[in-house]
Amino acid sequence: MRTRPLKRATGANLLGRRILVVEDHRDSREMLETSFRFVGARVLGVSNVAEAQRGIDRFKPDLVVCDLKLPDGTGLDFVVWLRARSRAHAGDVPCIALTGYDRQFPRDRAIGFDAYMLKPVDLAKLCNIASGLIGRAQP
Numbered sequence: 001m002r003t004r005p006l007k008r009a010t011g012a013n014l015l016g017r018r019i020l021v022v023e024d025h026r027d028s029r030e031m032l033e034t035s036f037r038f039v040g041a042r043v044l045g046v047s048n049v050a051e052a053q054r055g056i057d058r059f060k061p062d063l064v065v066c067d068l069k070l071p072d073g074t075g076l077d078f079v080v081w082l083r084a085r086s087r088a089h090a091g092d093v094p095c096i097a098l099t100g101y102d103r104q105f106p107r108d109r110a111i112g113f114d115a116y117m118l119k120p121v122d123l124a125k126l127c128n129i130a131s132g133l134i135g136r137a138q139p
Helices: 026-038 049-059 075-083 123-137
Strands: 018-022 042-046 063-067 095-099 115-118
Touching: 018 026, 018 049, 026 042, 026 123, 042 049, 049 063, 049 075, 063 075, 063 123, 075 095, 095 123, 115 123
Parallel strands: 018 042, 018 063, 063 095, 095 115
Antiparallel strands: none
């Protein structure tokens, strides 16, 4: 995944926040993990839907960033599973969809996600969106 340089994320307060990154391409996953750690987040990176489902209970994320094309399903499969869970079991965790396949996964099909971004990802924008979603979700 090509990326743009990380600019200072204005207003992004991700310090100590738990972010689950679901991305099957190792380089892309590591880049996302590193970017979120750079702004102080705690990150769990996984590569498929099954690992993401286990990660929800184990890691209890404040936010999920999920690729839409995964080896054992899609990000849409994952978010449908997540939204079917109760609030007490993370059913309301904010989720950001990432895709490089906007024809296969157009914005209007990203139902259940709180935000949608095309690859290559603008990392500063991603951090700002993440911060806003987490802030909106906190009581």
